[in-house]
Amino acid sequence: MNLYEPLAGGALIGLAASLLWVVSGRIAGISGIVGQLLARDADGRRWRWSFLGGLALGGALLGWLDPSRVAPLPDTDLATVLVAGVLVGVGTRLANGCTSGHGVCGIPRGSTRSGVSTGLYIGVGMLVTAWLGGAR
Amino acid sequence: MIREVLAPFVAGLLFALGLGLSQMTRPEVVRSFLAFEDPSLALVMLGAIAVHLGPTWWGLRRGRALTDRLHLPTATRLDGRLILGSVLFGAGWGLAAYCPGPALVATFAGSGQGAVLVLGLLLGMGAVNAWDAMSTSDHLPAQDLAANPE
Numbered sequence: 001m002n003l004y005e006p007l008a009g010g011a012l013i014g015l016a017a018s019l020l021w022v023v024s025g026r027i028a029g030i031s032g033i034v035g036q037l038l039a040r041d042a043d044g045r046r047w048r049w050s051f052l053g054g055l056a057l058g059g060a061l062l063g064w065l066d067p068s069r070v071a072p073l074p075d076t077d078l079a080t081v082l083v084a085g086v087l088v089g090v091g092t093r094l095a096n097g098c099t100s101g102h103g104v105c106g107i108p109r110g111s112t113r114s115g116v117s118t119g120l121y122i123g124v125g126m127l128v129t130a131w132l133g134g135a136r
Numbered sequence: 137m138i139r140e141v142l143a144p145f146v147a148g149l150l151f152a153l154g155l156g157l158s159q160m161t162r163p164e165v166v167r168s169f170l171a172f173e174d175p176s177l178a179l180v181m182l183g184a185i186a187v188h189l190g191p192t193w194w195g196l197r198r199g200r201a202l203t204d205r206l207h208l209p210t211a212t213r214l215d216g217r218l219i220l221g222s223v224l225f226g227a228g229w230g231l232a233a234y235c236p237g238p239a240l241v242a243t244f245a246g247s248g249q250g251a252v253l254v255l256g257l258l259l260g261m262g263a264v265n266a267w268d269a270m271s272t273s274d275h276l277p278a279q280d281l282a283a284n285p286e
Contacts, residue, residue: 009158010183025201058152059244085256087228094221128230
């Protein structure tokens with residue numbers, strides 16, 4: 001079990017969220033950033049596109065430097081992945097946040113909504129994983 | 137320029153690298169965390185929260201960011217929408233072990249599986265946006281953005 005990478009990666013995510021918050025006053029919530037860009041009438045499009053641009057460059061660098069870090073889930077058909085995506089999309093939009101917005105940003109702020117949401121999605125995620133037969 | 141382009145761009149870049157370094161972009165690793173077989177991924181959120189805690193409260197005490205006001209969520213109530221959404225998100229996360237950020241980063245890194253998940257993600261988000269736009273109830277999206285306010 002590697003402890004250094006999750007800790008250093010988490011710290012980097014915290015640094016990214018802090019930069020956006022301290023400089024621009026914005027919350028680094030991925031589902032909110034994407035969902036608000038999809039809602040055509042929302043303002044604040046420029047910073048969201050910029051964030052996604054940075055995310056895209058980071059993803060491209062990752063795929064170039066170490067593609068093993070985006071290795072797909074084996075034995076999982078694409079229909080299941082599509083259904084999972086729809087559930088994640090509907091769910092994060094209704095809950096107004098995901099792992100980043102509620103977990104990384106909401107919890108340090110002391111938000112009750114974020115704490116409850118994070119407990120629920122991790123708990124349900126664990127239940128569904130167990131129902132699928134664990135890690136396999 | 138700094139507020140709307142530079143800071144968000146660098147933040148997005150660091151965010152993606154952090155997700156990759158932490159292995160959150162590998163659904164197999166996420167699944168072994170959700171299956172209680174590898175608790176190390178808890179350190180990703182704990183590490184991020186530990187780093188973000190100080191700056192979060194610095195901003196809240198100061199009352200504004202360096203270049204703008206603070207854009208904080210206005211919703212405070214624990215409502216059915218939050219509960220239902222969190223449960224559906226958890227179900228989707230358990231099903232394929234991608235949450236939104238890692239799915240996007242994996243897609244940009246060339247993962248076809250990540251791209252299919254993002255396609256579903258966009259369809260699901262678009263459906264809720266359309267529902268909210270049609271709805272004339274008190275659920276105005278712009279007033280109900282808990283984690284990502286406008």
